[in-house]
Amino acid sequence: MSLDQVLSRIDTDLEASLDRLMAFLRIPSISTDPAHREDCARAADWLVEDLKSIGFDDAATRPTPGHAMVTGTAGAGGPHLMFYGHYDVQPVDPLNLWHRDPFDPAVEDTGDGKVIRARGAADDKGQLMTFVEACRAWVAVNGALPCKITMFFEGEEESGSPSLVPWMKDNAEEMKADIALICDTGLFDPDTPAISTMLRGLLGEELTITGPDRDLHSGMYGGPAMNPIRVLARVIASLHDETGRVTVPGFYDGVPELPDAQRAQWEALNFDAAGFLGAVGLTHPAGEADRTPLEMIWSRPTCEVNGITGGYAGEGFKTVLPSMASAKISFRLVGTQDPHAIRKSFRKMVEDMMPPDCSVEWHPHGAAPASVMSTENPAFEAARQALSKEWPNPAAFTGGGGSIPVAGYIKNIFEMDSMLIGFGRDDDQIHSPNEKYHLSSFHRGIRSWARILDALSKAE
Amino acid sequence: MSLDQVLSRIDTDLEASLDRLMAFLRIPSISTDPAHREDCARAADWLVEDLKSIGFDDAATRPTPGHAMVTGTAGAGGPHLMFYGHYDVQPVDPLNLWHRDPFDPAVEDTGDGKVIRARGAADDKGQLMTFVEACRAWVAVNGALPCKITMFFEGEEESGSPSLVPWMKDNAEEMKADIALICDTGLFDPDTPAISTMLRGLLGEELTITGPDRDLHSGMYGGPAMNPIRVLARVIASLHDETGRVTVPGFYDGVPELPDAQRAQWEALNFDAAGFLGAVGLTHPAGEADRTPLEMIWSRPTCEVNGITGGYAGEGFKTVLPSMASAKISFRLVGTQDPHAIRKSFRKMVEDMMPPDCSVEWHPHGAAPASVMSTENPAFEAARQALSKEWPNPAAFTGGGGSIPVAGYIKNIFEMDSMLIGFGRDDDQIHSPNEKYHLSSFHRGIRSWARILDALSKAE
Numbered sequence: 001m002s003l004d005q006v007l008s009r010i011d012t013d014l015e016a017s018l019d020r021l022m023a024f025l026r027i028p029s030i031s032t033d034p035a036h037r038e039d040c041a042r043a044a045d046w047l048v049e050d051l052k053s054i055g056f057d058d059a060a061t062r063p064t065p066g067h068a069m070v071t072g073t074a075g076a077g078g079p080h081l082m083f084y085g086h087y088d089v090q091p092v093d094p095l096n097l098w099h100r101d102p103f104d105p106a107v108e109d110t111g112d113g114k115v116i117r118a119r120g121a122a123d124d125k126g127q128l129m130t131f132v133e134a135c136r137a138w139v140a141v142n143g144a145l146p147c148k149i150t151m152f153f154e155g156e157e158e159s160g161s162p163s164l165v166p167w168m169k170d171n172a173e174e175m176k177a178d179i180a181l182i183c184d185t186g187l188f189d190p191d192t193p194a195i196s197t198m199l200r201g202l203l204g205e206e207l208t209i210t211g212p213d214r215d216l217h218s219g220m221y222g223g224p225a226m227n228p229i230r231v232l233a234r235v236i237a238s239l240h241d242e243t244g245r246v247t248v249p250g251f252y253d254g255v256p257e258l259p260d261a262q263r264a265q266w267e268a269l270n271f272d273a274a275g276f277l278g279a280v281g282l283t284h285p286a287g288e289a290d291r292t293p294l295e296m297i298w299s300r301p302t303c304e305v306n307g308i309t310g311g312y313a314g315e316g317f318k319t320v321l322p323s324m325a326s327a328k329i330s331f332r333l334v335g336t337q338d339p340h341a342i343r344k345s346f347r348k349m350v351e352d353m354m355p356p357d358c359s360v361e362w363h364p365h366g367a368a369p370a371s372v373m374s375t376e377n378p379a380f381e382a383a384r385q386a387l388s389k390e391w392p393n394p395a396a397f398t399g400g401g402g403s404i405p406v407a408g409y410i411k412n413i414f415e416m417d418s419m420l421i422g423f424g425r426d427d428d429q430i431h432s433p434n435e436k437y438h439l440s441s442f443h444r445g446i447r448s449w450a451r452i453l454d455a456l457s458k459a460e
Numbered sequence: 461m462s463l464d465q466v467l468s469r470i471d472t473d474l475e476a477s478l479d480r481l482m483a484f485l486r487i488p489s490i491s492t493d494p495a496h497r498e499d500c501a502r503a504a505d506w507l508v509e510d511l512k513s514i515g516f517d518d519a520a521t522r523p524t525p526g527h528a529m530v531t532g533t534a535g536a537g538g539p540h541l542m543f544y545g546h547y548d549v550q551p552v553d554p555l556n557l558w559h560r561d562p563f564d565p566a567v568e569d570t571g572d573g574k575v576i577r578a579r580g581a582a583d584d585k586g587q588l589m590t591f592v593e594a595c596r597a598w599v600a601v602n603g604a605l606p607c608k609i610t611m612f613f614e615g616e617e618e619s620g621s622p623s624l625v626p627w628m629k630d631n632a633e634e635m636k637a638d639i640a641l642i643c644d645t646g647l648f649d650p651d652t653p654a655i656s657t658m659l660r661g662l663l664g665e666e667l668t669i670t671g672p673d674r675d676l677h678s679g680m681y682g683g684p685a686m687n688p689i690r691v692l693a694r695v696i697a698s699l700h701d702e703t704g705r706v707t708v709p710g711f712y713d714g715v716p717e718l719p720d721a722q723r724a725q726w727e728a729l730n731f732d733a734a735g736f737l738g739a740v741g742l743t744h745p746a747g748e749a750d751r752t753p754l755e756m757i758w759s760r761p762t763c764e765v766n767g768i769t770g771g772y773a774g775e776g777f778k779t780v781l782p783s784m785a786s787a788k789i790s791f792r793l794v795g796t797q798d799p800h801a802i803r804k805s806f807r808k809m810v811e812d813m814m815p816p817d818c819s820v821e822w823h824p825h826g827a828a829p830a831s832v833m834s835t836e837n838p839a840f841e842a843a844r845q846a847l848s849k850e851w852p853n854p855a856a857f858t859g860g861g862g863s864i865p866v867a868g869y870i871k872n873i874f875e876m877d878s879m880l881i882g883f884g885r886d887d888d889q890i891h892s893p894n895e896k897y898h899l900s901s902f903h904r905g906i907r908s909w910a911r912i913l914d915a916l917s918k919a920e
Contacts, residue, residue: 032776091778097674159776200679204777213741214557217891218764219660219862222792223756224737226746229765229787233696236689277684281673284816286686296683304678305689306780307771312788316492316619317664317825318551319790319863320766320891327689328772330779332682356744365777402679403779431677431780 003454009137010446017133024125025105025118031067031088032159040067040155043087054136064163067155075145082150082177085128086157089120090431097433114439121437123430127183127422130445146457150177160366168413179379180410185400185422191392196420197373201333202403204365208326211358216321228325229310231358235350239303244288246303248346254336258299279427298399302332339367368405377417382459386451462602463914469597470906477593484585485565485578491527491548492619500527500615503547514596524623527615535605542610542637545588546617549580550891557893574899581897583890587643587882590905606917610637620826628873639839640870645860645882651852656880657833661793662863664825668786671818676781688785689770691818695810699763704748706763708806714796718759739887758859762792799827828865837877842919846911
């Protein structure tokens with residue numbers, strides 16, 4: 001029976017699948033850094049060649065003002081599935097905290113089993129390839145895919161996706177399918193797969209506060225001259241109240257309370273909050289005083305400072321009173337929070353705090369609302385049952401703390417539901433030094449997609 | 461009469477004096493940056509050779525654990541004068557704001573007259589050389605110096621002078637003289653020379669706050685994980701109250717109120733506060749609400765943030781929740797404020813603010829008390845009259861916002877008074893891009909020292 005043949009083909013081909021992933025991981029496709037522009041192009045070309053090798057004859061890079069999209073369609077028969085993943089990766093600094101070159105991938109034996117160590121191993125090259133390898137096995141065993149599949153790979157996911165919405169609007173007719181599959185999320189725990197049905201949105205802002213028109217000597221001007229680092233610190237310190245709530249006016253408009261049924265289902269998952277925090281050296285949940293960590297991550301909005309800089313940060317000491325100070329600040333959004341209304345309110349709040357002689361300049365970095373999936377589409381239950389056959393525990397419908405803005409765009413622009421299914425673990429250290437992806441996530445992930453393709457194609 | 465001959469020699473030799481300064485300015489002796497260690501050694505050697513060329517036969521570099529001291533003694537007869545200056549310079553970043561290579565000096569014509577443009581032109585190489593050139597002219601005209609002079613040049617003034625106090629203690633007997641001359645301060649205004657009799661002290665601290673034990677994904681951990689940038693911002697925002705006073709407990713112990721006589725003398729100077737602030741693009745004096753800008757700079761203590769860093773500050777955006785955030789903070793001290801007591805109180809205040817799971821590490825950067833000179837020594841009045849003959853307006857006894865810790869050490873270790881006489885201007889942009897020193901400051905500075913040497917040697 002063909003699914004079993006596909007699954008055994010996946011098992012026997014695992015070493016070759018791993019070699020292909022390693023080649024992909026060696027390309028340092030850091031989309032946010034202009035120095036890596038050519039590397040991003042190389043990663044896109046690599047994907048095109050790999051897709052062609054498994055029958056996506058029309059696979060091609062699709063130019064954008066930024067990094068290219070990669071698309072390709074193959075197979076026949078319904079349903080028509082679209083798969084999304086991204087080939088770009090996060091920056092690697094601080095590089096000195098990596099145990100090895102982030103772009104020289106290796107399989108390491110850890111106390112927790114074998115892992116693939118490299119930037120992008122989990123986010124998202126390893127996850128993207130679980131789907132590609134499942135397709136490869138289907139084609140190898142059956143000579144064709146079980147249904148029509150359109151691949152859609154992006155190269156700007158880690159840098160605010162500036163080209164995504166315009167490109168999707170320009171190519172909506174070509175790209176529309178019956179349902180989208182996205183592999184950029186995680187397992188609930190190592191034994192429990194998850195289909196994310198709630199994902200937080202993301203609003204990114206960069207502000208630069210200017211005081212004096214040049215750097216000053218803090219001896220000559222310290223006192224009478226306003227220091228922009230002090231102004232920026234006051235702004236950041238004012239963003240949360242003593243209960244951990246965000247103080248931006250109107251911020252909580254559109255933030256729903258969790259329905260009792262969902263709260264009950266989540267509580268049944270027995271989330272190990274102590275273990276979650278302990279894994280990164282923390283013992284106390286920060287954030288909103290009256291919320292559980294799981295609730296905070298899956299269903300509450302946040303405001304975080306992702307970076308700050310001003311004055312002299314080099315070795316030694318420099319008694320400078322700087323002209324400028326900057327910060328990168330992001331908001332995670334839930335429910336129907338409107339990123340544009342919050343951006344406006346945040347900017348006004350900050351501008352109202354500027355003392356005389358200080359001005360603030362803004363640089364926006366993306367604005368994506370939260371995505372909340374409807375699980376009424378029978379494909380969700382079919383996928384949940386297929387996943388439950390591959391993993392020790394049955395699959396759960398969960399929330400997700402991270403933001404997959406494309407799911408919202410697919411809903412609004414392509415008018416399609418998305419199923420967010422991924423195989424990462426909480427401790428994969430994505431966006432951090434020493435990112436890894438468990439070999440079992442990769443192997444079972446490929447097998448999971450083979451089962452889901454089988455289930456969805458039969459569901460028609 | 462020999463002073464007139466010395467002064468005219470200075471005038472005719474000005475071009476050659478300028479060439480020597482240019483050669484000195486071409487050496488990038490940035491003491492705080494280990495990459496420039498060899499350049500600092502080259503600057504010290506250059507001084508030794510120049511001193512030997514004007515009769516300081518024993519001129520030599522004097523090793524320290526850091527950058528070398530340069531010393532030399534020549535001349536006979538009293539009084540025995542010691543001259544201090546420093547051959548190291550500030551870092552040059554942000555380099556992109558410089559109009560030219562900071563270590564390729566040039567004389568530029570500006571609307572405000574000719575200036576020497578280079579890092580160190582004013583702070584302190586140009587000022588140091590005003591005294592050396594005055595000595596050169598004396599020797600050229602009279603075959604000898606008018607009295608016994610000991611040169612004392614340091615190479616760590618811009619990096620907290622870690623070697624200064626131990627070296628001074630080890631060499632106190634050799635170095636003691638009757639009075640010290642220090643050229644590292646400024647004019648009161650372009651027509652009014654100044655002898656600084658009050659200088660603020662400096663306490664430098666660097667703190668690093670650590671929260672999670674690694675950088676985290678702000679989607680996965682944003683909310684329940686404490687962000688050290690937010691903690692650091694709260695610390696900085698808490699350092700001043702709404703009236704601009706520093707909140708560190710006990711900070712104002714030992715801060716004297718200005719004597720009425722001194723207040724009256726300073727008010728008579730008609731300090732142009734609007735012009736002082738306007739020169740750097742400011743219109744409103746910040747700082748303590750009930751103090752004038754001149755009072756704040758000369759006689760009030762401050763707390764400034766000289767640098768801050770945390771998370772991702774590169775191009776683009778990275779949704780990281782960082783493990784660490786750091787700041788460099790300095791305090792300007794007056795009167796009898798005790799830097800060590802303030803360091804202790806500041807550290808306790810910050811440590812008491814740490815939330816659960818956050819810790820703070822400290823790196824000290826120097827701790828020098830304020831120096832307040834006694835003007836009873838007749839040399840002060842003799843120097844004031846000599847300066848008044850060279851400049852359009854009579855010289856004033858002033859305060860100084862910057863810190864010249866060596867003046868305090870000379871008092872405590874060498875048991876000598878110091879006269880702080882310099883020729884810089886407020887807009888010289890020391891510690892900033894495009895530092896400059898007016899050609900007239902250099903020329904008149906040399907002539908001023910010739911007059912002071914004449915007056916002090918006759919005063920015996």
